[in-house]
Amino acid sequence: MQLSQYTREFRTNLNIAFPVMMGQLGHVLVGLVDNLMIGRLGAAPLAAVSLGNSLVFIALSLGIGFSFAITPLIAEADGAGDLDKGRSYFHHGIILSATSGVFLFLLLLLAKPILYHLDQPPEVVELAIPYLEIVAFSMIPLMIFQGYKQFADGLSQTKYAMYATLIANVVNVVANFLLIYGIWIFPRLELEGAAIGTLISRFFMLWFIWEILRRKKKFRDYFIWSKRNLIKPEIFKRLLSLGFPTALQMFFEVGIFTGTIILAGTLGTNPQAANQIALNLASMTFMIAVGLGVTATIRVGNQKGLRNYRDLRRIAFSTFLLVFLIEAVFAIGFILMKDWLPTLYIDNMEVILLAAQLLVIAALFQLSDGLQVVILGALRGLQDVKIPTLICFVAYWIIGFPVSIYFGREDQLGSMGIWLGLLAGLTASAxxxxFRFNYLSKELILKQETALEKPAV
Known part of the structure; x- marks a missing residue:
């Protein structure tokens, strides 16, 4: 197949992906703003945010993973023109998202004592606990927002979540500025102020997307709630059968990144602060890939509903090629700007030098990380989640994390060794x-063409 067969899909891919990219970047920008403002308070507060968020990110991965089940089901129902089925998936998805938000909030509160047993600097743990308590509560509005977002994404209406997230970022910046430093009549709360700013912005985000979706004509029929059809066990079962493996996929990946935070903390406050800077920068470029991953889920799901398997395969591979090209640009940028980017966060020279070293490895795993998340998105569009979950576990925890543990010791490569494990795990996953997507997509085409060739009886 000619290259133009793939590149001609780039415009459509980017039209769907761009709002998702901006929305996901908005989530990361909340963390970036927190890091930039808290970094001015010193290395210990920055390390405390990193430690507190290590538990939050694990909880977030589980919640978002469950909500991701909504998108392919909505996309398939939309492709097949089945409004009733789509509405049922939407309603049950919102209930599931709200329930998961409450569960994750309670789970984070119960998990607080774990921070005292991770061999972290004591001053960092003491600062992290109150920050974690407040951010944990923000999981409730965030998960409900995620349910609405995944629903809109499934209908290829990705811009509304972007609007909500970007405006919420403005709210977060203002709240942070007032509460971290104690501007005007507001008290100086430092880390707790950053956490309250995040909480306020997430409640605002939820209100905004609910208000805008329910008023739009395209969504109006979906917002008709029926008590008779509100609870259907078979719909919850379908959502959970897709959502649970997806949550595990995200848990395995976020878990290994959380593991790097814990391993870096055993090396000291400065290595952990450097690790946080490099992770924050890498996560921003990763959100571009997440946008294309959602695009792959939507477009593959639509083609699955239409049973156009050759187009399904071609469109999916167009997203793989596009993310590879974009991440290659980011990789070059990381290498060229590795000495300057960390200075945006902190003026501690040791932290800056360590972060610059980590950005070289981050540049390399941009390619693998981008590819694996987009291929996962395409597999999710096929509603293939169980084998990919096993692949993620093997790649991150059988291959990647042992490399991080061995080479991340102080007598080996330290922080650089930790990140070599990330590179190994992400590459193995991609x-x-x-191989998994290539096999499944070929099999679908073969089965369809074989069925068409059989003579009618």
Missing amino acids: VMLH
Whole structure:
């Protein structure tokens, strides 16, 4: 197949992906703003945010993973023109998202004592606990927002979540500025102020997307709630059968990144602060790939509903090529600007030098990380989640994390060794997931063409 067969899909891919990218970047920008403002308070507060968020990110991965089940089901129902089925998936998805938000809030509160047993600097743990308590509560509005977002994404209406997230960022910046430093009549709360700013912005985000979706004509029929059809066990079962493996996929990946935070903390406050800077920068470029991953889910799900399997395969591979090209640009940028980017966060020279070293490895794993998340998105569009979950576990925890543990010791490569494990795990994941999608998409085409060739009886 000619290259133009793939590149001609780039415009459509980007039209769907751009709002998702901006929305996801908005989530990361909340963390970036917190890091930039807190970094001015010193290395210990910055390390405390990193430690507190290590538990939050694990909880977030589980919640978002469950909500991701909504998108392919909505996309397939939309492709097949089945409004009733789509509405049922939407309503049950919102209930599931709200329930998961409450569950994750309670889970984070119960998990607080874990921070005292991770061999972290004591001053960092003491600062992290109150920050974690407040941010944990923000999981409730965030998860409900995520349910609405995944629903809109499934209908290829990705811009409304972007609006909500970007405006919420403005709210977060203002709240942070007032509460971290104690501007005007507001008290100086430092880390707790950053956490309250995040909480306020997430409640605002939820209100905004609910208000805008319910008023739009395209969504109006979906907002008709029926008590008779509100609770259907078979719909929850379908959502959970897709959502649970997806949550595990995200848990395995976020878990290894959380593991790097914990391993870096055992090396000291400065290595942990450097790790946080590099992770925050890498996560921003990763959100571009997440946008294309959602695009792959939507477009593959639509083609699955239409049973256009050759187009399904071609469109999916167009997203793989596009993310590879974009992440290659970011990789070059990281290498060229590795000495300057960390200075935006902190003026501690040791932290800056360590972060610059980590950005070299981050540049390399941009390619693998981008590819694996987009291929996962395409597999999610096929509603294939169980084997990819196993692949993620093997790649991150059988291959990647042991490398991080061995080479991340102080007598080995330290922080650089920790990140070599990330590179190994992400690369293994991308390769194995590619083989999986290639096999499934070819099989669908073969079965369809074989069925068409059979003579009618």
